[in-house]
Amino acid sequence: MDFRKQAPPPTPVTIRGADVEIVEDYRYLGVHLDCKLDWTKNTNAIFKKGQSRLFLLRRLRSFNVGRKLLTMFYHSVLESVVFFAAVCWGSGVKIADANRLNKLIRRAGSVLGVRLENLEEVSERRMLKKLLSIMDNPSHPCTPIEAHAAKDSLPRNAGNPLYRWQ
Incomplete structure (x- = not known):
């Protein structure tokens, strides 16, 4: 038997006479927004996109493309995906999710042969x-x-x- 009190349903929000539907998660401009501001779903989507772009970066390196062009590819294709809207979700992401994205960034850095800024540095x-x-x-x-x-x-x-910041 469950003795916990069940929370009452939230009162509906009305904008200009129309009720706003309450949803668990919503995708807006490519960012997955969760009703509890849990960014795991968003991080999973970013990680999946980032892995496919990292594969392309590795393929370019296998074709002996120059480092300058590889760096340009990273900034325009991979970095833009990983850090999109980082101002919004960067400080609220779980440590495990941040570590996954940082691992992806470190792998890209090893392909390029340079140290890249991690998620915390860029979002800050x-x-x-x-x-x-x-x-x-x-x-x-x-x-x-x-x-x-x-x-x-x-x-x-x-x-x-x-x-x-110290």
Whole structure:
């Protein structure tokens, strides 16, 4: 016998007189959004796409394509898939999912013969860049007056991708 209380169903959301349907997950612009903000389904889709692109990168290397062209292929084809909307999901992803994506990035780095930025570095840099762009825009609804004072207190090199928060 189960003695747990069952949560009441959420009240329906209405926008302009129309009820909004409640769904478990939704795909919007290629990003899988979950009702509990669990990014595992999104990470699985990214990993699957990334593996197929990594295969193409390896095939190019087997044809003795130059490193500059391989790097260009990585940035345009593989990196764009892996880091798409990382500002949205990058900090909320589970450690196991982040490790899977970082492993994919490390494999691509070994194909290229260079060390590539991992998921945490890229998402942190992009989130900081987004934050600074919001703070620079006085008409943005998320920019209170105090934000401009807070921006002045940030380190000068905070926008630099080589800068790491301590």
